[in-house]
Amino acid sequence: MWRNYLTVGVRALAKNKVYAFINIFGLAIGIAACLMILLYVRYESSYDDWLPDNDRVFQFQSYYQSLTSSDKFDNQGVPYVTKGALLKDFPQIEAATYVGGGVGITVLKDGQAYTPEDAQLVDSRFLDVVALPMLHGNDRALANPGSAILSEKQAIRFFGTTNAVGRTLTTIIMGVKADYRVTGVFKDLPKNTHMAFGMLLRADMPSLYAQGHNEAFLESWGWTAGWVYVKLKPGVDVATVNSQFDAWKKRNIPDSTTNGQRSNEGDGRTYALVNVRDVHLGKAQNSDMTPGNDRTSIVTFSVIAVLILAMACMNFTNLATARAGQRAREVALRKVLGATRKQLIMQFLGESILLTAIATLVALALAEIAVPWFAHFLDADIALHYFGHGGLLLPILALVLLVGAAGGLYPGLYLSRFQPARVLKANKSASEAEGSGRLRGILVVVQFAVSIGLMACTAIVYGQTLYARSADPGFKRDGLLQVNGIGATSLQGREEALIQQIRKVPGVTAAARTGIGVNTGNTSSTVVGVPGQPEPVQIGIYAIDADYFPTMQIRTVAGRIFDRNRPADDATEPAVPDPEAARAMGARGANIVLNESGVRRLGYTSPQDAVGKIIDYDRGDEGGIMKLTIIGVVTDSRFRSVRTPIEPIMFFVNTNNTNWLDVRYDGNPAEVRAGVERVWRSFAPDVPFKAEFSDAIMARTYQRIDARAQMFGMFALLAVVIGCLGLFGLAAFTAERRTKEIGIRKVLGAGTFDIVRLLVWQFTRPVVIANLIAWPIAWWAMRDWLNQFDARMPLGPTPFLLAGLLALLIAVVTIAAHAVRVARTNPIKALRYE
Incomplete structure (x- = not known):
């Protein structure tokens, strides 16, 4: 049949x-x-399935919702201090590790400086939490400070072989030069992972940040520049742990006073442990490692x-x-x-x-x-x-x-x-x-x-x-070269001389330093007191130099922009923290420029209405209350993708708090870039030249x-x-x-x-x-x-x-x-x- x-x-x-x-x-x-x-x-849907015990490995995330506006920010990263607080209060955690630190890692090889994009600082428990597939070495490879492990790709890049155990890497981190001994090599991670690790350095964090005059980073609850991963003990219910974080933050995050008002870094923040397999498709998509999906x-x-x-x-x-x-x-x-x-x-x-x-x-x-x-x-x-x-x-x-x-x-x-x-x-x-x-x-x-x-x-x-590609960003996007690393320690005191030489490169028409670049992923905000408003107002705060607005061709809509010839416009403080200088600056006050969104955020009826107004900025115990005078308003600029709302911003001049150099040019892009690179290497051979054209950045973004x-x-x-x-x-x-x-x-x-x-x-x-x-x-x-x-x-x-x-x-x-x-x-x- x-x-x-x-x-x-x-x-x-x-x-x-x-x-x-x-x-x-x-x-x-x-x-x-x-x-x-x-x-x-x-x-x-299979991201990080390769990780052993992935059902017990979690990323600690923070989610922020402003109490005074519609601003919200879902962050994969958390402050360094959270790791210790988690271990102290949750015995359900078998091990925890911190990754990152918000610092550039420069590797010196054959007289050349490299900055691997996949290099991170870690602590001693990293391999106990994230069990990388080791090719050479074992899970104790990061037990001691000064040790490093590399991926196969990076081992071949720097040493020509995967068997690089025993070799030495010379690095510069926050201006501190140090040698790291390679103690392990792990297999290249698959592409379906949210963790882009190619070089991991076991650092003594307190010592390293003390040498970089940045000890405050280790204790701040508002400074996010890294990731915390935890491994729970077998049988622990993560939902039970997550339900306790509201009480946990109240126990651990101290109160402070802003403009006479009580404030707390935990206000508006919620925390959660997210399984590593759910990070890629999770709601926090701001990772600096690999782009996520929804x-x-x-x-x-x-x-x-x-x-x-x-x-x-x-x-x-x-x-x-x-x-x-x-x-x-x-x-x-x-x-x-x-x-x-x-x-x-x-x-x-x-x-x-x-x-x-x-x-x-x-x-x-x-x-x-x-x-x-x-x-x-x-x-x-x-x-x-x-x-x-x-x-x-x-x-x-x-x-x-x-x-x-x-x-x-x-x-x-x-x-x-x-x-x-x-x-x-x-x-x-x-x-x-x-x-x-x-x-x-x-x-x-x-x-x-x-x-x-x-x-x-x-x-x-x-x-x-x-539409996203052609929408007006509020500044001239083409003819702009963005250089990363102007804030490197080895350039301190010589930045202005470097910029003057770059301005002499044929085709370059302007150059300026900034703390907010084109789609750099960095965010910085603070709260200020506005007379007549009972609650502090949150607003973005970014340092620039006096030439920034003309270089970016950002239009002024009210008042004036910063002027090099007016000392009151310059709020630059010493590169090395100085309490006396901070108090003097707080007493003197400073001038600021708002963008149009900043005007609305502070409650003014128009840009003209905001000019001349004074707001209060609490800089803490060292600086006290600083009076900020609004001298001008500029148009809104979209520095990030069209998915991200334009941030309300106040700009101030502080050339010691900038990390990007924007170079405006009119000529052959390749020749201009090569000319800028030659000048850069003549000033800072130990600082990698990392430059990208603005339109290329946005093309990569989309x-x-x-x-x-x-x-x-x-x-x-x-x-x-x-x-x-x-x-x-x-x-x-x-x-x-x-x-x-x-x-x-x-x-x-x-x-x-x-x-x-x-x-x-x-x-x-x-x-x-x-x-x-x-x-x-x-x-x-x-x-x-x-x-x-x-x-x-x-x-x-x-x-x-x-x-x-x-x-x-x-x-x-x-x-x-x-x-x-x-x-x-x-x-x-x-x-x-x-």
Whole structure:
């Protein structure tokens, strides 16, 4: 019996080559696209699965919500002091470690200075918490200060071999030169990890920060520049631990007084332990190590995968019911010869599974070709494996059965219910059975609603991407080179001479120091007292020099900007903390410039109203209350991506608290950069030259958004192709079924245009209905998506109208060839058997 079913199924496919091609190719595209998306979703969901005991390893995160404004900031990092407080109060913690420190690590090799992006300071318990896969050395490799472990890549880079144990690294950290002995080498970490570690240095933190005159960092609850990881003891419920952090912060974070008001660094802050496997898709996405992702994107692509596969199954159902007339007599004869309905259903399900299996083989071939490109496009370790851990053989077999059943169940039920007497009567056709046409119409509407919705969403995503790139940032972005490291200790006292020489480089027109760069990721805020307001107000605070605004070409809207010739404009303090100088500066006061958001944050009615006002800035016990005079207001500038709201900022001049140098140029970018680098190396050979053009920084910022937009568009296009394949097949079968009707119409006087219009309208009507369904759903989805951006394109009707018109055009073109061919057929051929 099964052999007979197989023979009949193969013959049915061979007899109807167009039907077989459309179904196999459509299913293959759908299954291949579904596999690609699911590989991506699985990759994004498998971050840090490689880490041993990952169910017990957590990152300690802090979330801030301002009590006086809508500002919020979800941070993967926490202050250094939190690690000791956690160990003191939570015996459930087996081990804890601190990573980072907010300092640049410079490595000297062969007279050249390098700053590895993946180098971090750690303490002695790091390997007890994060068990890196060691290639050389063991888990005690970081037990002693002055030791270091490297990844394979970094070991080869610095020593030419992975067996670098016993070698020495010469480093400069906060101006302190020290040697670190390599005690271990670990395997390169996979790309699906949020931890970008390539060089880990075991430092004596108190001693190192004391030498760098930065001891306050180790005790501050408001200074975040690193990460804390903890490993819980077996069986500990993390939810129970997280529920105790409100009481924990009250016990540990001391109160302070700001402008006569009680304040606390814990106000507005909540803390939580987040499992390492959830960090990548968690709500805190500000990591300096690797960019994260959001769960909404993963869910969106999962839904697209299901929709594409469902559309392929709809094609099968549509074409199977459309072909009912060709199989009706076969079904009737089988029933007459004793076949039960169950046997007929199994036959059609078997044919569907056979077709799906063939399509799956084609899909796997397509996927094998596309996966390497896909992985390169996403810069991800995505691969198609059939066996072993993560093998897809069993899921693929399950997918064949599921898709085969989904595509063949209704046709099997539908075809098996034909009554032999009705079918075998002369001039009767079961292809006109009630219900089949209605179902096909519904499925076509659904297919095109999905296609139109995806096209509209793609247009909006692409439009927002263009808008993000072209939106006015409030400063001149092109012709700007950003240099990192001007605040290096070895440059102290020589910065001005360096800048003067850089200004002489051909093509350079201006240069200025700043503490807020283009998308550097750093944030700095404080609270100030505003006369007439009962509560302190939080505002960003960044140091610049007097030439910053002209260099960036930031426009002044009220008052004036800083002037080098006015001593009161300069609030620079000694590089080494000096309590006496701090008190003198506090007594003298300082001038500041606000941006427009800062004016609104402080409660002034207009930029002009803010000029001349005085606010109070509490600098603590050493500096006391400092009077800040607002001398001017500048336009808002967007230094970060369009997802991040523009920060209310007050700028002040302090050349000892800047780390970036912005160089404005007018000429050949490569030549300017090379000229600046030559000057830099002549002044500071031990400080790596790290410079990047502003437009390149923003391109990198939006790189992942662009990649997701392109992925979205690519899979939306595949959905349209699958929908068109189904429509093509339906048009072909419908035209064939209505050949005699069309012949009669032509005999009675209908012209070619009348026939074409008849067939085109039959298939474009579902597309019109699909528009009415797709538009509101796509609008609702895109409205929520656009709300993630602080600056966003207007959500007008254009993308929806264009998507609808494009779908209508595609439908008309798809069926026009059939319509014209049938309309031009000689009616004699259609009526010759009548």
